[in-house]
Every structure is written in C-alpha cells, then in structure tokens.
Amino acid sequence: MRSRVVTAVALLGLAGCAATTTGGVGPIESGGLPTATPIDLGFDAETLDRLADDAAAFGSTCFLVSRQGKVVFARYWNGGGPESPQEVYSVTKSVTSTLVGLAQADGDLSIDDAASTYIDSWRGTSSEPVTVRQLLSGVSGRFWSEESDYSELIETSDRTAYAVALDQQEEPGTVWVYNNAAVQTLDAVLRSATGTDPAGFAEERLFGPLGMEHTRLTEDDSGHSTNVFFGMQSTCPDLARFGTLFAQDGRWDGRQLVPGAWVREATGRPSQPLNVSYGLLWWLNTDGPDQLAPKARPELFAAQGLGGQVVLVDPRSDTVVVRLGGGEDQGAEGYQIADATRVVTEAMVAPYTG
Template identity: 45%
Template sequence: MPTTLHPRWVRVAIVALACALAFLTPAPAGAATVDGWHTTTPAKAGFHPQRLAKVARQARSYDSTCFAVVRDGRLVRDWNWGTDRTTHRQTFSVTKSITSALVGIAVRDGDLDLDDPVADYVHAWRGTASADVTVRDLMSNVSGRFWSVDSDYAQLTQARNRTAYAIGLDQEFPRGTVWSYNNAAIQVLDKVLRTATGTRTDRFAATRLFEPLGMTHTFMTRDVADRSTNVYFGVESTCLDLARFARLYLQQGSVGGHRILARSYVHASVGESSSTLNAAYGLLWWVNRYGALRGPIDDVDEDGQPVTPVTGRLVPGAAGNLFSAIGLRGQIAMVDPGSRTIVVRLGPGTTDGYGPRKAARAVTWALKR
C-alpha cells in the first residue's frame, strides 16, 4: 500500500529543497564567497571603509569574538578574533527571537494562534489564575507571571527541568498590567510548541528553521536533565548564521522566494510595539519605536513598587523601524530595513557595555548617506 504524506510535510520538504537550491546558486563570475555568503567590499557597499573598521575595532574592545556586516544580501566584511568564524558560541537571549520565529512557523502551520490561552497547551494552568494568559502575553512580556532576580537568573537556570520549573510558578499580576523581562514565562513556550507541533522544540527548530536558512553551525540546547529545550537562552550559533536568521526578517519572512513566516507575523514581531507598557519590545524582538522604554529588567523593584520608565527610543538617531535580537553581554543581530543592512556581534564579554547603540553606528555613522 502506498504511504500518504500529510500535506504539511510535503510543503516542508518542498520548501527545504527550494531553500537549499537557493543557497547553492553560483556566485557571479569572479565573486568570492565566505561560509556561503557572496561578498563585496565596504566601499562598493556604500560604507566609509575606515569608519566601518573603527566600528569593528570598538566591538573588539568589548571582548567580541566576531563582528559581521551584511548589506543587500552580500557580506560586506566579517571580523573574527580568537575564534574561527564557523565555531558556534553562546548567544544568550538572542535565543528568544529564534523562539519567536518558531512560534511564527507554528502559527503559519495552523497549529496555534497568538491569542490562544496558554492553558490550551499547558493543562496545569487550567482553572488557575493563569488560565487567561495568552501566547501573545508570554511573547510580549506582559503575562503577569511571577518574576524575581533569584527565580529568573538562579533557580530557573539551575533547574534540572527548566520548563517544568517555569510552568510551576505562580501568577503574580493580572495579565497585561505589568511589563517584565521574564525568562521563566518565555520558557513556558517550550511546552506550548511541543504540545502544538507534536515535535521536540530543538528538533522543530533544526528542521523547520535552521536547515531551510542554511544555518549549519546553529543548534538549540537542552536542560540538565535533557527534558526540555532552552527557549529563553541557549542557542549556539555564529555571526554569519545569525545574519542568515536576520535576513529572514529583513525579507519579510521569505528566503529564496519561499515563505517561512507570514508577512503579518513579521510585522507584529518587529514592526510595532507589542504593548503600550514598553515601546521598545515587539514579540521577543527589540524594536526602535518611540515611547515608554524599559530594558531587560522587571518594571517593579524587589518591594513591588513600580519603576518609572524613560521616554524615547532604544537607539536614538537610528531609524524607527530598526529592530534587534539582543542577548546578555552584548550579543546582537540588528536589522536596519531602510538601508537593507544587518549587523551581528557575538562575544563572551565581562559586562553589558556593548549594546545596540554601538552596533547601530555601522548604519548611523559608517554608512554613507
């Protein structure tokens, strides 16, 4: 008897093959390639070469291991210090933006909706104070789930099963009333994705995102007990692989002419603020919209008192449609849609002194206008 394939998996196979062929397209005669990227020069790409080099040197001074700039789909230049360009390294919370893409793929497949109650996928929340928290709430950081420095940065990280720990926390505030950079709340998306797709999250990422994008040096990690995928941190990648990921969003969710994310989902993620509580946040992405800004900390102090946000843009002087995946210690994958430029920096660092304002100098200062 012939085996009948589910239409979804037929589509997956076709898209994966088409994307692979797109990445194998020969470069123009005489053009060089670096790790699969067709290359150009800073001058040809419209940069002041000396200024761009200075931006890279500044990145290096913050203990960076790589810095890369891509414009119009071509690698302008990448710098690597002490680590080979194809050696994967920790990206910290850049992982969150990758998780956002995984949710977007599941939404496009029809496996879930952003406004679904999380309790549809996390049955332990049914009949509790968290019953009305939605998937969108988790991704916007307005879920109202419990947060503390000790819980988010010590107990969660040390938990043998991080997803189970995150699910087991309490509801602290009504949904939509408080913005908190809540790692534990985001980790619950591992369970949401596993239940909705029927696939382990790291495997889903490998087959539905990394492989189609040609991210051959990238993978998601799992917790100590190997029971859950880390979705709030933990992706191991390279500067040039993250540039491939950023290009997906620059191209409005398609690669090689084949769509991976819905255009409307990309806009909701990086084209607007996801709540009035933090103008700088989309759906697990940082955006450059003007308004009340909060950084990657809770907006209430340890005594539960509100912290007054500042007003402005995350990156003053840069375009309002700039957006970034940002991780601890200055990990960043930034996209400037207006100039069609991608800037990526990775490195262990010892402080958070490197951030989006410094990375943005590649487009606000080094790029000719």
C-alpha cells in the same frame, strides 16, 4: 495599568579565549554567504574598520555586516570564527518567537489562544487566561524574582517544568517584566501545539532552510526541555542569515520561509503599551524618551543577549549587523544595540538603494 520594567542581570560568564584577529584585509570570512566590497553596497570601509576596532575593545569574538544578503565586512577575535559557535543568550528568544510564528502559520496555534490550551496544569488556576501573545510580549504576569529567574531557573535540571510550576504574580496585561521563566513556558506550548520538540522544529523549518549549519537549540540536563529563553549556540554568519530573513520580510533565496505578516507583527510595532521598545521577543527602536538608539531610524529592530550579543536589522536598507562576544554582564558600559546602529548612521554612505 502600571509598568514595571525589569532589566536583565548577570546569568553565566563565557570564558575568554586567546586573542586572534582575522578579517579587514584579504578575503572576507563569510561562513559561506556571498560577499561584496563595502563601497559596492554603500559603506565606507575605513569607518567599518573603526567600528570593528571599537567592538573589539568590548571583548568581541566577531563583528559582521551584511547588506542585501551579502557580507561586506567580517572580523573575528578571541577564538571566534565563522564556523565556531558560541552561546548567544537571549538572542535565542527571537528565534523562539519565530518558531511560534511558524506554528501559527501552520494552523497549530494562535498567539491569541490561552496558553492553558497547551499547558494543562494552568487550567482552573489564575494563569488560565494568560495568552501566548502575552508570554511573547512580556506582560503575562507570571511570577518573577531575581533569584527565580537568574539562579533557580538556571540551576534546575528541568527548566520547563520549573517555569510552568511557578505561580501567577500579577493580572495578565498589567505589568511588563523581562521574565525568562515566562518565555521558557513556550517550550511546553510549542511541544503541545506542534507535536515535536522546538529544537527539531527549528532545524527543520528555520536553521536547515537558511543554511545555519553551526546553529542549534540546546536541551537542559533533564533531556525533557529545550532551552528557549537562552542556550542557542550560533555564529556571526549564521545569525546574519537569520537577520537577513527578517530584513527581507521573511523571504530567503526566493522562498517565503516566514510569513511577512509575522515579521511585521513581531518587529513592526510595540507588542503592548507598557514598554514600547519591545515587540514579540524582539527589541524595537521605537521613538520616545527611552529610544534604544536615538540617532537611528525608528524602524530598526534587534535580537539582543547578555554580554552584548546583538543581531541588528535595518529593513529599509536591507542591512544586518551581528556582534558577538563574551557573556559577562557589562551593564550600560558594555556593547549595546546603539553601538551596532553606528554601522547605519556612520558607515553607510548610500543608505537606501531600493
């Protein structure tokens, strides 16, 4: 097998806002989540301030740290706020992965099913054997080009129809590609399997129970497709809720919202051997020469989107770091998962209390 890792390039810019800074002094703007002082949950407050200043230099709109479900630090800039949703780009993918996990738990599908079970037009074609797992793992072999993924897919009115109609480019399981169109076909899979649109499914099973009041999946211009590779609107506190769900093995407020087995399947190990930094639409800090954050522990994982949107989860310490900002692609010079891990490696003075 051969590996081809295709990294994301620019999608769409997100316009900046006039700078206003809150947080750091006085009550924490936690978006309704419980709060605690940094020192009470094992953080050095001065280091958190310094890391927030570093995040601000990247054009951030918010920077939030929570532990054990309590917000210990939150700052906002550039029009950001606890109730001000913004585009979070490919962070959306990790939510889509979770919806697939919920559908599997309901018995509506298995990720080892051929996706053609749910996409009729793939039957009798070279895409017929592609599995749902391979769509989640980046090894579907579905057609990819920069023009297709970052221009035509964005501009078309019906993104799911466009994505489903693309050809099979490689044999499934032989090439890893960061393929937005392949992920978008999961809209068709979820609709067929669950009998509802992913936006409604997400609200009923995820956003509503978590109290993510300022989060929604969006539709494309056709009104027939839910954007599942990007397009989610959310806030730092809402994404802290989502991250805490995964930090706590799928539990929230005493309820098992997502099976713990799914959390471990999606984030606990590489989903395939071609890119060990990738789970099921989650980024993993797996040991190796290309480790995302070499100074941090390998069990950390993250949702990540264009422009340095990051939801970092450290399940061992039950810590979540959320950073959001503009959608400009700053490449290697922009905010990275490794920057978020500094909360754990530098600011945490009592790492593992449980």
